[in-house]
Each structure stands twice: as C-alpha cells, then as structure tokens.
Amino acid sequence: MPHILMRERAWPSTIPAEPRYPGLARALAQSPAQVIMEVAESGLRGRGGAGFPTGRKWGFVRPDPERPPYLLCNADESEPGTFKDHWLLEHDPHLVLEGILIAAHAIQARRAFLYMRGEYASLLSIIRQALEEARRAGLVGEDILGLGRSVDITVVLGAGAYICGEETGLMESLEGKRAYPRVRPPFPAVRGFAGQPTVVNNVETLANLPWILEHGAAAYREIGTVDSPGTKLVSLSGGIAHPGVYEVTMGYPLRDLLEREGGGMLPGRRLKAVVPGGSSVPVLTADEAATVTIDFESMQSAGTLLGSGGVIVFDDSASMPHLLQAMSRFYADESCGECTPCREGTGRMAQIVDRIVAGAGQPDDLDRLLRLAGNIEGRTICGLGDAAVQPVRSMVTKFRGEFESRLRPDAAPTPNWQRHGHGPRTARYGALAEEAARSEPVGGRPTYRQ
Ligand SMILES: Cc1cc2nc3c(=O)[nH]c(=O)nc-3n(C[C@H](O)[C@H](O)[C@H](O)COP(=O)(O)O)c2cc1C
Numbered sequence: 059m060p061h062i063l064m065r066e067r068a069w070p071s072t073i074p075a076e077p078r079y080p081g082l083a084r085a086l087a088q089s090p091a092q093v094i095m096e097v098a099e100s101g102l103r104g105r106g107g108a109g110f111p112t113g114r115k116w117g118f119v120r121p122d123p124e125r126p127p128y129l130l131c132n133a134d135e136s137e138p139g140t141f142k143d144h145w146l147l148e149h150d151p152h153l154v155l156e157g158i159l160i161a162a163h164a165i166q167a168r169r170a171f172l173y174m175r176g177e178y179a180s181l182l183s184i185i186r187q188a189l190e191e192a193r194r195a196g197l198v199g200e201d202i203l204g205l206g207r208s209v210d211i212t213v214v215l216g217a218g219a220y221i222c223g224e225e226t227g228l229m230e231s232l233e234g235k236r237a238y239p240r241v242r243p244p245f246p247a248v249r250g251f252a253g254q255p256t257v258v259n260n261v262e263t264l265a266n267l268p269w270i271l272e273h274g275a276a277a278y279r280e281i282g283t284v285d286s287p288g289t290k291l292v293s294l295s296g297g298i299a300h301p302g303v304y305e306v307t308m309g310y311p312l313r314d315l316l317e318r319e320g321g322g323m324l325p326g327r328r329l330k331a332v333v334p335g336g337s338s339v340p341v342l343t344a345d346e347a348a349t350v351t352i353d354f355e356s357m358q359s360a361g362t363l364l365g366s367g368g369v370i371v372f373d374d375s376a377s378m379p380h381l382l383q384a385m386s387r388f389y390a391d392e393s394c395g396e397c398t399p400c401r402e403g404t405g406r407m408a409q410i411v412d413r414i415v416a417g418a419g420q421p422d423d424l425d426r427l428l429r430l431a432g433n434i435e436g437r438t439i440c441g442l443g444d445a446a447v448q449p450v451r452s453m454v455t456k457f458r459g460e461f462e463s464r465l466r467p468d469a470a471p472t473p474n475w476q477r478h479g480h481g482p483r484t485a486r487y488g489a490l491a492e493e494a495a496r497s498e499p500v501g502g503r504p505t506y507r508q
C-alpha cells in the first residue's frame with residue numbers, strides 16, 4: 059500500500075534538524091497558476107470532511123495586490139472519533155509546514171496561520187521547533203530559497219470549541235471574536251479572514267501537497283480510485299483490538315481495515331455498527347460496513363460519508379440509545395446558538411433521547427425525533443445542524459427496535475453511570491487505548507501513540 063503521509067521520515071518520530079522541502083522547491087519553480095493546475099489535475103479532495111476539490115477551491119481566489127489573501131490551516135480537529143491531524147502534527151510537522159507553504163504560494167498569500175484546537179497545546183513546542191528549523195533553513199519567511207517568494211506562518215491556539223473548526227467560525231475566532239459562523243455569500247475566497255480573500259484547508263489536505271508537487275499529478279492519480287485519488291488517514295477507535303491511525307489507499311475495504319490493521323473485534327464480540335467518518339455521518343450496520351470501501355463515492359452510495367475518516371467501531375455490547383445520548387448531548391452542547399433550528403432543535407433532540415434512555419420516553423418520541431431532524435436539516439447557518447441530525451436519523455431508523463424496547467412500560471431505568479457515560483465500557487476502551495499506546499506498530503504501519 060503506497061504511503062504519502064506516513065513517510066519513512068515520520069516513523070519513528072524524528073524531526074530532521076535541517077529540513078528539506080523538495081515539493082516546495084518544485085512549487086516555487088512554477089507559477090501559482092501552474093501549481094493550482096497541478097493540484098486540480100491530481101484530483102485531491104479536501105480531507106476536512108466535505109471532500110471539496112482543493113485545486114478548484116484555490117481557483118476561486120482572484121489575485122489582487124490591493125487585497126492579499128490568507129491561507130488558514132485548519133487544525134481544530136474536534137470531530138468526535140478523529141485524531142489523525144494530531145498524528146501528522148506530532149510526527150511530521152515539517153510535512154504540514156511544507157504543505158502550507160505550497161498552498162500559500164498557489165493562492166499568492168504572504169501570510170498563513172496554523173489554527174490549532176486548544177486541547178492540542180502539547181503540540182505547540184513540536185510545531186514551533188519545526189518552524190524555527192524551517193526558518194533557519196530559509197524555507198519560511200522572506201525570499202524563500204532565494205526564489206523571491208515570501209510567506210510567514212503564525213501558529214495560533216484556539217480556546218477549544220467544536221464550532222471553531224467550521225471555516226467561518228475559525229476566522230471569527232482568529233479575529234479575536236466569538237466563533238459565530240458567517241452567513242454565506244460572501245464566501246471566504248471573496249471575503250474571509252480580516253475581510254480579505256481566504257482559503258481554509260485541513261491539515262491532512264495540506265500534507266498531501268508535498269508528494270503531489272514532488273511526484274506529479276499523474277503519479278498521484280495512480281493511487282486510490284478515479285473519484286478519490288490518493289490515500290486517507292483513518293482514525294480507528296472503539297471496540298477494536300488495535301485502535302490507531304492508519305494510512306490506507308482510497309478504495310481500501312472497510313472490512314479489511316477492521317480485520318487486518320485493526321486486528322478484529324475484541325475476544326467473544328461481534329461487530330454491531332460502524333461510524334465511518336466521525337460522529338457527524340450516518341452510522342452503518344455490520345452488514346453495510348462489510349461492503350463499503352474507504353473513499354468518497356462508496357461511502358456516499360452506502361448512504362453515509364467519508365467525513366473526517368474517524369472510524370468508530372461498536373460491538374454487540376454497545377447500546378445504541380446510550381451512544382445516541384452521548385452524541386446528541388455533544389451537539390446540543392456545541393451548538394453556538396446563533397440560529398434557531400440548531401439552538402432549539404439540538405437541545406430538544408438531546409432531551410428526548412435522554413428521556414428514552416431513562417425509560418421515560420413517550421410512545422411517539424421516535425417519530426418526534428425524526429420530525430425534528432427534518433426540521434433542522436438544511437435550515438441552519440452552518441453544517442453543525444446537519445451534522446447533529448445524522449446520528450439521530452440513522453440510529454433511530456436502523457436500530458429502531460432497540461429504541462422501541464426502551465419505550466415499553468417495563469423498560470429498566472438506567473443506572474447513573476450509564477447516564478453519564480462513565481461505565482465499565484468506557485473504562486475498558488480507555489484501557490485498550492493505553493495498551494495500543496504501548497504496542498509496537500501493527501503490520502509495519504505506525505499506530506497512534508499519545
Ligand atoms: C461544525 C463543523 C466543524 C468542523 N470542524 C472541522 C475541523 O475540525 N477540521 C477541519 O479541517 N474541518 C472542519 N470542518 C470543515 C471546515 O468548515 C472546512 O470545510 C475545511 O476545513 C476545509 O478544508 P478542506 O477543503 O481541506 O477539507 C468543520 C465543519 C463544521 C460544519
């Protein structure tokens with residue numbers, strides 16, 4: 059399996075004291091328009107969740123010396139079940155910095171920001187050291203490699219809120235304001251950070267650029283599928299033997315990821331469900347999970363999304379109502395409150411799931427949940443509203459019997475530990491993560507270590 063992101067130099071974790079950025083050197087030898095063309099031809103699609111073509115996004119920025127654009131690297135990574143950007147920043151910060159510089163050259167930005175979620179503060183020293191090394195090697199700042207281009211990178215730590223990962227919320231936060239998402243249009247490429255044209259790209263998207271520039275669009279196209287070229291970093295977690303971050307070729311079967319890289323289910327357990335792209339995408343049943351491949355088109359035809367690539371595995375001991383309770387509470391907590399359908403709707407959905415779990419649900423609660431979901435979807439300022447709807451609709455529809463059994467008069471009340479999510483299962487997954495952190499790389503591929 060070809061590796062683009064987990065390169066030799068990334069494992070074991072050694073940060074080169076004298077970095078070389080061959081992809082950047084090739085980019086700077088070309089005009090910005092040529093770099094945009096190369097990336098467009100590579101077919102690279104954004105890894106932040108929506109899968110938007112990167113070259114096309116850059117093409118929306120119109121060069122205007124009066125209004126210099128900004129490049130923002132989105133390292134907020136708050137999507138539940140997602141921890142691959144953390145891996146990249148920790149193990150290969152130079153790859154990310156090189157990607158930022160290539161993107162900045164393409165859109166003719168002189169300033170770039172790396173916006174990182176507040177909880178990733180422990181990565182600051184690693185990134186600052188890498189930045190300093192790059193600066194000393196003449197790769198960041200004025201007159202990069204003596205080729206006349208200047209780009210500076212500033213690292214900024216957010217306060218830690220899910221909505222700061224939404225691109226316009228991120229810009230507000232970067233401007234020192236509360237991260238209320240903006241109504242579009244105008245789109246960021248026209249009016250973004252500080253009122254200037256802006257491109258926001260995910261860490262993993264940017265980390266693909268050095269390889270593309272070094273090896274060319276045609277070579278990149280040979281990896282993965284027609285509509286999803288390249289590889290994907292997957293954060294694998296939940297009831298699986300070897301949780302971790304894995305790089306797989308797009309088109310790789312999800313079942314193989316679980317069985318080979320993931321080492322299969324825990325002893326005596328069967329697969330019940332999989333969330334394939336972070337908690338904001340529809341859940342797959344075990345049968346559905348057996349047929350999909352890891353790429354944008356296969357996930358979409360199975361009625362779900364590749365999203366952030368956060369694969370969360372649930373075995374037959376998992377209670378879907380309890381899982382939905384945790385997710386619904388998350389979205390209700392993280393809703394910024396700016397627009398009514400999301401502010402009121404996410405709170406209401408969480409209340410209803412709470413009472414179903416507590417054994418106090420009303421007979422029409424499941425239909426009420428689905429109706430509420432329909433009233434939120436597509437009617438909000440940003441994507442958080444749509445995201446909150448996906449677990450509700452998919453879990454209630456696909457595991458309806460389990461929810462209905464909690465609506466019966468004889469449904470057992472839920473013990474406190476389950477209501478608050480601090481149960482034996484949580485403890486066991488925690489122990490598994492610790493075990494994985496101690497383990498050696500699986501099958502030659504690095505596992506996530508924290
Ligand atoms: C509620 C919400 C949270 C988001 N969080 C992130 C995030 O943590 N990281 C990220 O890259 N994109 C996140 N996104 C997507 C960004 O808005 C944006 O589409 C992405 O950063 C673009 O990068 P890409 O084109 O490289 O994929 C989020 C979107 C929404 C609606």
Ligand code: SF4
Binds near residue numbers: 221392397
């Ligand atoms: S959808 Fe939710 S998070 Fe997004 S702007 Fe509206 S209230 Fe805020």
